Amino acid sequence: MPLEILLPLVVLGIAGLGLALHLLGFSTPLRLTCEAHVRAAWLREHPEDAPQTILLTQDGRAALLRLASGHLGLLRALGADTVAQYLGRATWQITANGIKLTLPDFATQPLNIRLTEAERQDWLALKDHL
Amino acid sequence: MNTPLTYPDVTSLAVPVFIAAILLELGWILFKKRGGRYETRDALTSLMMGAGNVATGLLLGFVTYGFLMWLWQLTPLDLGSSLAAVVLCFVLDDLRYYWVHRLGHRVRWVWASHINHHSSQHYNLTTALRQTWTGTFTLMMLLRAPLILLGFHPALVLFCGGLNLIYQFWIHTETIQRLPRWFEAVMNTPSHHRVHHGRNPRYLDANYAGVFIVWDKLFGTFVPEMDSDKPDYGLVHNIATFNPLRVAFHEWVSLFKDALQPGLTWRERLLYCLAPPGYSHDGSRDTSDAIKQKYLARHPDQKGTTGFR
Numbered sequence: 293m294p295l296e297i298l299l300p301l302v303v304l305g306i307a308g309l310g311l312a313l314h315l316l317g318f319s320t321p322l323r324l325t326c327e328a329h330v331r332a333a334w335l336r337e338h339p340e341d342a343p344q345t346i347l348l349t350q351d352g353r354a355a356l357l358r359l360a361s362g363h364l365g366l367l368r369a370l371g372a373d374t375v376a377q378y379l380g381r382a383t384w385q386i387t388a389n390g391i392k393l394t395l396p397d398f399a400t401q402p403l404n405i406r407l408t409e410a411e412r413q414d415w416l417a418l419k420d421h422l
Numbered sequence: 423m424n425t426p427l428t429y430p431d432v433t434s435l436a437v438p439v440f441i442a443a444i445l446l447e448l449g450w451i452l453f454k455k456r457g458g459r460y461e462t463r464d465a466l467t468s469l470m471m472g473a474g475n476v477a478t479g480l481l482l483g484f485v486t487y488g489f490l491m492w493l494w495q496l497t498p499l500d501l502g503s504s505l506a507a508v509v510l511c512f513v514l515d516d517l518r519y520y521w522v523h524r525l526g527h528r529v530r531w532v533w534a535s536h537i538n539h540h541s542s543q544h545y546n547l548t549t550a551l552r553q554t555w556t557g558t559f560t561l562m563m564l565l566r567a568p569l570i571l572l573g574f575h576p577a578l579v580l581f582c583g584g585l586n587l588i589y590q591f592w593i594h595t596e597t598i599q600r601l602p603r604w605f606e607a608v609m610n611t612p613s614h615h616r617v618h619h620g621r622n623p624r625y626l627d628a629n630y631a632g633v634f635i636v637w638d639k640l641f642g643t644f645v646p647e648m649d650s651d652k653p654d655y656g657l658v659h660n661i662a663t664f665n666p667l668r669v670a671f672h673e674w675v676s677l678f679k680d681a682l683q684p685g686l687t688w689r690e691r692l693l694y695c696l697a698p699p700g701y702s703h704d705g706s707r708d709t710s711d712a713i714k715q716k717y718l719a720r721h722p723d724q725k726g727t728t729g730f731r
């Protein structure tokens with residue numbers, strides 16, 4: 293197929309499908325509803341390291357976990373799904389709206405976790421409590 | 423040996439069909455309220471990975487084609503372009519695909535390219551288009567060499583490879599449950615391929631087929647889909663991005679970080695490149711075999727069941 297046809301077809305196809313999906317409501321982010329939800333999502337990826345303490349954010353987008361192994365974990369919503377990551381080598385940075393986490397992982401962009409002041413204190417306390 | 427043989431670029435020609443089929447699947451899911459899930463950014467990432475795959479094919483395709491044409495100069499054999507030759511080439515190319523795909527899951531160097539295809543937690547027709555941008559660097563073109571040396575023209579071999587990929591598009595769906603028994607017995611189907619995309623321990627490293635599922639049955643990698651263990655799609659440890667650049671290159675970055683870390687022997691560096699995904703010199707990570715063993719330790723009643731033999 294000539295490029296002058298293929299290129300517009302691909303660009304318009306992607307844009308059109310993206311717009312259609314958005315307008316149909318497929319962009320609604322997942323909201324973590326409760327500790328049980330967080331626990332199940334974490335165990336889905338790390339079945340041998342159960343969460344002992346769970347700090348779920350008010351907006352339901354992320355949770356900080358202290359795990360049975362003693363390590364820290366982060367469970368967060370990504371689109372309609374979740375990702376579960378260890379925070380062992382993460383860099384923590386206080387921001388105006390919460391905490392910025394940078395993981396030494398090319399696939400993970402720096403994360404801005406939105407937290408209330410009380411939540412931030414709790415997260416920092418859990419981080420430092422070994 | 424310089425037969426001027428050309429075939430249409432079937433993958434590009436199929437683009438309108440891909441778009442129409444995705445719309446059809448989406449409509450079905452909306453209408454029936456079942457048969458799969460869509461998420462905007464996930465689908466967009468898959469589509470952009472597909473577009474990038476076509477673009478890298480245009481940019482780097484000359485490497486593979488040049489290599490295959492070089493082999494074509496060497497071989498004294500020419501099987502021509504009869505219908506029988508095309509059919510035979512298609513079947514043998516599917517066998518070639520099986521082994522490329524199996525290596526893609528068992529050799530980290532190849533997995534670094536193929537991982538992006540499994541990086542979606544969704545399973546719909548857009549997932550089929552989540553294709554690699556870095557396939558050329560895996561050197562899996564070498565596995566096409568026997569076909570050329572047997573006398574199949576490079577254009578025919580690449581044409582059959584394109585048909586193979588088009589066949590695999592429609593099996594990336596949850597809208598189709600099971601097909602007639604004879605079809606499920608011979609052909610790769612949505613059910614068989616859902617297993618391949620499952621991150622459930624029992625489904626790891628199974629169903630590598632492209633078109634004919636018989637290869638998996640022949641080489642001992644076939645696992646049927648179990649209604650009692652619905653496939654959970656994605657990677658063992660899912661990636662945290664929709665950024666196509668990060669999706670395309672993240673495992674290469676990890677591989678080189680691992681292999682180039684200080685204090686390793688050359689053997690360990692090599693194993694980081696060539697051992698199965700999950701290898702680590704200090705045993706801190708799990709391969710798929712270790713994941714299965716740990717699962718069985720937690721669920722001993724599952725020993726000997728499908729996928730755990």
